[in-house]
Structure formats: C-alpha cells, structure tokens
Amino acid sequence: MWRRSFSSSASANRKSKEKKWDALVIGGGHNGLIAAAYLARGGLSVSVLERRHVIGGAAVTEELIPGFKFSRCSYLQSLLRPSVIRELELTRHGLKLLKPKATAFRPCLDGRYLLLGLDDDRNYSEISKFSKRDADAYSRYESQLYKFCKIMDFILDSPTPETLHGDISLYDRLRNKLQNSVFWARCLRHVRSLGQKDMVNFMDFLLSPTSKVLNKWFESDILKATITADAVVGSMASIHAPGSAYLLLHHVMGETDGDRNVWSHVEGGMGSVSLAIGKAASEAGVHIVTNAQVSQIMIGDSGEVNGVMLADGTKVHSSIVLSNATPYKTFMELVPQDVLPDDFLRAIKYSDYYSGATKINVAIDKLPQFHCCKSSQHEVGPQHTATIHFGSETMEEIGLACQDAWNGLPSRKPVVEMTIPSSLDKTISPPGKHVVSLFTQYTPYKPSDGSWDDPIYRESYAKKCFSLIDEYAPGFSTSIIGYDMLTPPDLEREFGLTGGNIFHGAMGLDSIFLMRPAKGWSGYRSPVRGLYMCGSGSHPGGGVMGAPGRNAAHVVLQDFKRQSR
Numbered sequence: 001m002w003r004r005s006f007s008s009s010a011s012a013n014r015k016s017k018e019k020k021w022d023a024l025v026i027g028g029g030h031n032g033l034i035a036a037a038y039l040a041r042g043g044l045s046v047s048v049l050e051r052r053h054v055i056g057g058a059a060v061t062e063e064l065i066p067g068f069k070f071s072r073c074s075y076l077q078s079l080l081r082p083s084v085i086r087e088l089e090l091t092r093h094g095l096k097l098l099k100p101k102a103t104a105f106r107p108c109l110d111g112r113y114l115l116l117g118l119d120d121d122r123n124y125s126e127i128s129k130f131s132k133r134d135a136d137a138y139s140r141y142e143s144q145l146y147k148f149c150k151i152m153d154f155i156l157d158s159p160t161p162e163t164l165h166g167d168i169s170l171y172d173r174l175r176n177k178l179q180n181s182v183f184w185a186r187c188l189r190h191v192r193s194l195g196q197k198d199m200v201n202f203m204d205f206l207l208s209p210t211s212k213v214l215n216k217w218f219e220s221d222i223l224k225a226t227i228t229a230d231a232v233v234g235s236m237a238s239i240h241a242p243g244s245a246y247l248l249l250h251h252v253m254g255e256t257d258g259d260r261n262v263w264s265h266v267e268g269g270m271g272s273v274s275l276a277i278g279k280a281a282s283e284a285g286v287h288i289v290t291n292a293q294v295s296q297i298m299i300g301d302s303g304e305v306n307g308v309m310l311a312d313g314t315k316v317h318s319s320i321v322l323s324n325a326t327p328y329k330t331f332m333e334l335v336p337q338d339v340l341p342d343d344f345l346r347a348i349k350y351s352d353y354y355s356g357a358t359k360i361n362v363a364i365d366k367l368p369q370f371h372c373c374k375s376s377q378h379e380v381g382p383q384h385t386a387t388i389h390f391g392s393e394t395m396e397e398i399g400l401a402c403q404d405a406w407n408g409l410p411s412r413k414p415v416v417e418m419t420i421p422s423s424l425d426k427t428i429s430p431p432g433k434h435v436v437s438l439f440t441q442y443t444p445y446k447p448s449d450g451s452w453d454d455p456i457y458r459e460s461y462a463k464k465c466f467s468l469i470d471e472y473a474p475g476f477s478t479s480i481i482g483y484d485m486l487t488p489p490d491l492e493r494e495f496g497l498t499g500g501n502i503f504h505g506a507m508g509l510d511s512i513f514l515m516r517p518a519k520g521w522s523g524y525r526s527p528v529r530g531l532y533m534c535g536s537g538s539h540p541g542g543g544v545m546g547a548p549g550r551n552a553a554h555v556v557l558q559d560f561k562r563q564s565r
Contacts, residue, residue: 020317021047024308026294027324029057033277034549035322035534037088040284042557048286051293055278058495059544061271065482068435069428070361071270073495074544075419075437076263078254083157084546088280095276096267098424099256102386106226107472113372114222115383130220141217146260148202149253151190156540158183159551160514162523206246210239211395221394228395229417232441234502236354238402239395243509250507263387265421269428273544297321297334305530319530322552327517327537328353328498335528344527347518352506353499355488356405356442360462363481364434368473384423390416391468401442408448410461415441416468440465445488445499452487503542504535512541524552532556
C-alpha cells in the first residue's frame with residue numbers, strides 16, 4: 001500500500017494534456033494535499049503533481065527492510081491542526097493516533113531516570129527525584145506555555161495580515177485593509193484576554209535564549225536538558241541565541257485529543273497521515289499524480305503563470321499554481337529568475353536553510369532494555385512508548401554539540417532522540433521485532449573532516465550514535481538488523497528539503513509570521529501573478545501542521561472568486 005500511485009505518470013500525462021486545470025499543486029506532501037482538498041471542496045478542478053513514487057513528502061511510510069515499515073522522515077504527530085483533522089474528516093479516512101503511555105523518558109548514566117507523562121502527580125514525584133523546587137515549578141511552567149498557545153492557535157490558523165502588491169483595484173485594496181483590521185482586532189482581543197503581565201512574559205519568552213528561559217524556571221540539569229530537546233529539533237541555532245526559545249513553544253503548541261504537548265504515534269506510520277489526507281482530497285475530486293516531476297513553472301508573456309512543465313516535457317496548463325516545494329526550490333530553480341524582483345530573489349537566496357539533523361531508521365530484533373529501568377525483555381513499558389532522550393545530560397553539553405557542527409564537525413557527543421513506534425503499533429514490524437527512529441543532531445551539511453558520500457564516514461557517525469545508546473541500553477548495537485540513514489544532503493536529494501532543513505527554512509524570529517518566506521510576501525501570494533506558496537516555508541512554518549496548506553487554499557479561493565466576478 002505504501003508504494004501505490006494514485007495515478008500512473010503516463011495516464012496522468014494524457015489526462016493533463018486534455019484539460020486545463022483551475023489549479024495545480026507542485027508536491028504531494030501533506031500541505032500540498034491539504035491545499036488541494038480545500039480548493040476542490042471550493043469548486044475548483046485540481047491536480048497534484050508529486051515527484052516521488054509515493055505521496056506524503058516528508059510524512060511518508062516506507063518499507064526499506066522487508067517486514068519493517070519506517071516513518072522515514074517525520075516520525076510523531078502532534079502539530080496537525082485540529083481544524084484540518086475535523087474539516088477533512090481524517091479519522092473517517094483512516095487516521096488513527098496512538099497516544100503514548102509516557103511523553104518523555106531520559107535515562108541517566110548514574111542509574112537514575114526521568115519519566116514524564118500525563119499524570120501531574122506522577123510528574124511531580126519524578127521531578128522531585130532531582131529537585132523539589134523544580135517539581136513545584138513544573139506545573140506553573142506548563143500552565144504559562146499553554147496560555148501562550150491560545151494566542152498562537154489564532155495566529156497559526158489565520159493567513160497573515162499582508163499588504164497586497166501590484167495593480168490592485170480600489171475595491172480590493174479596501175477589502176484587504178478591512179481584513180487586516182479584523183485580524184489585528186481579533187489579535188488584540190487575545191492579547192487583552194492574556195493580560196499585561198502574561199503578555200510581557202510572552203514577549204520575554206519569545207525574545208529570550210532557551211537557556212535563559214529554562215535557567216529562570218529550573219535548577220535540575222536533567223529536567224532542563226530534557227525540555228531543551230524541543231527547542232533544538234531541526235535547528236542549527238544555539239540554545240544560547242536570543243529568540244531560540246520560540247522553537248520550544250512551536251513544539252508545545254500541538255495536541256492529541258485535546259491534550260497539549262502530547263506527541264502520538266500514528267498507526268501505520270506517518271505515511272498514514274498523508275494517505276488519509278490523500279483520500280479526503282481524492283473524495284473531493286482532486287487528481288493526484290505520482291512519478292511526475294515538475295521541472296519548470298511556465299510564465300506567460302504577460303508575466304502570469306500558465307502552468308508547469310514536467311521533466312518528460314509534458315506541459316500541464318493552469319492559471320493558478322501552488323508550490324509545496326521549499327521557497328529556494330520554487331524561486332531559484334523552478335521560476336525563471338528574470339521575472340522576479342531582485343530584492344525578493346536575494347531574500348530567498350540568502351534565507352537560512354541550515355540544518356544539523358540526521359535521521360536514522362533502525363530495524364532491531366529485540367526491545368531495548370535500559371540499565372536504569374529494569375523490565376521483562378519482551379514487555380513494553382511506558383518508557384518504550386515515550387520520546388527517549390540520550391546523552392547531553394546538561395544544556396551546556398547540548399550547546400557544545402551545536403558548536404561542533406558550526407565548526408564543521410559532526411557532534412562529538414550527538415543529541416539523540418529515540419522513538420519506538422512498534423511499541424504501540426503492531427502493523428509496522430514482524431512479531432517480537434521493532435522499528436526504532438533516531439533523530440540525531442548535530443551534523444553539518446558539508447563536514448570539514450570528511451564527506452557524507454563516503455560510506456565509511458557515514459558508518460562512523462551511525463556507530464557513534466549506536467554506541468551512545470549502548471551506554472544507556474546495553475546490547476542495542478547487537479540487536480540491529482539493518483538501518484537507513486538520512487544526512488542533510490540525503491534529505492535534500494530524496495525529499496527536496498533545501499539544505500536538509502526539515503522546516504523548509506529556519507524558524508528564527510526573523511523568519512516567521514510576516515517575514516516568512518520573505519518580508520512583504522508572507523500572505524502565500526508571490527511576485528508572479530497566479531503563483532502561490534503552500535508549504536512549510538510559508539506562514540506559520542514547519543512540522544506536520546497543515547496550517548500553511550489550509551491558509552493558502554483560503555487565499556487562493558478568495559482570489560479566484562474575486563477574479564471571476
């Protein structure tokens with residue numbers, strides 16, 4: 001099921017030649033599929049063109065080792081907007097979330113461990129093992145973040161209040177100003193409900209380094225290091241850099257069944273998220289094509305989009321094109337650059353696409369056993385269902401690991417995050433065997449001491465990560481049947497992620513909201529009339545969230561209706 005195409009390339013080409021579509025979507029990742037579904041529900045004829053053999057982009061399940069189905073890139077679900085799940089009826093289309101029995105597990109070399117979950121009393125007891133003061137503060141810390149999430153919910157689900165560009169009628173300019181005024185009025189209501197004290201705390205949080213925020217709240221190195229993991233996922237920014245705490249909030253904003261900051265496994269892997277969205281899109285009438293690589297976005301003599309050209313030379317026509325590719329891929333590679341403003345091109349070219357993430361998918365023949373947490377060899381405990389953190393037991397060690405990468409070296413002591421989806425999902429591995437996902441940092445795109453093209457160099461990094469896990473779970477390395485490793489260049493080559501950045505671009509304060517993907521162009525429209533952005537490189541950013549696709553579709557439908565008047 002994971003490799004099936006919704007339509008073969010040949011039949012898709014024939015159908016594409018015969019019809020001019022109302023809208024084309026480049027890329028069948030989750031945002032592209034979501035945008036297509038909403039457009040089709042709005043009455044447009046829509047075709048999605050996916051380069052790979054399978055839909056899903058980075059949210060995909062692939063059977064790389066017989067019997068083992070890996071969530072090859074993204075690996076947990078929390079950020080997908082409740083509005084998308086509800087409106088597209090994704091549960092009816094097969095989406096099944098598996099809530100973990102614990103949320104975070106950090107084994108320690110000294111024999112202790114920290115196990116956090118949904119039980120406040122249990123969390124208090126666990127944190128008290130390291131600090132009574134931190135145990136008292138933890139619930140207040142979470143409460144404050146959840147207050148911040150309420151205003152962020154509104155911002156995530158809304159297109160940005162962007163100013164229109166180009167030759168716009170007086171009516172449309174007035175309409176745009178009214179819409180922006182409504183946005184700011186609603187935003188002000190959220191600010192007022194938050195109150196001045198909490199609003200000041202909110203701004204302090206956004207502008208502060210992660211290290212400053214956590215040092216202010218807590219004293220235990222183990223607790224701080226565990227929380228810090230959410231602030232570094234997919235980032236190359238130091239935890240000591242101002243504004244780095246935003247990514248921490250970004251990873252707390254999600255939910256599972258109404259419970260904040262709960263990252264769930266998905267039955268069948270993350271590809272099941274994309275398949276459910278694909279089914280909703282197909283039901284709405286979307287034509288989804290795989291093995292269809294777009295090589296160029298075609299621009300007419302009038303400067304407007306008139307379709308795309310595929311790698312095989314096929315021309316597919318439409319006056320509306322949405323790109324789910326990264327901003328760099330879209331504007332530096334697919335659009336003829338002579339039609340774009342110089343300042344816009346520079347902004348896209350010099351955006352931050354750095355990423356230090358390397359994903360390692362592992363097939364193992366037995367469940368990992370942690371020396372600090374004894375259990376039956378075959379029994380799945382709460383710790384196995386949680387996100388498991390290895391190494392870097394202090395924020396200082398995490399900072400040093402990041403500095404290694406900025407110096408051109410894979411971290412001497414990597415930051416490793418493990419999940420074991422087969423602890424809850426019996427559909428993705430043979431009986432008694434397991435699928436393990438390792439999200440590791442930090443690995444530079446171009447190492448100064450070797451090359452990711454060198455198999456020996458690649459293996460040395462993987463073995464470094466496995467050996468680190470062995471320190472906490474003896475025998476892990478000997479349980480490995482096989483593995484698949486995706487370094488930043490691999491992520492770029494396989495999935496089109498510029499620089500290997502899983503968010504389609506850094507998530508710093510200078511590249512979110514009205515600055516994403518470039519100042520003045522945050523509203524999903526582009527300098528080319530008829531070309532829109534709908535991927536993670538646009539507001540509100542990365543993760544399997546779906547908000548960019550949903551918001552972009554609303555903007556396109558609004559423009560389509562206006563132009564049809």
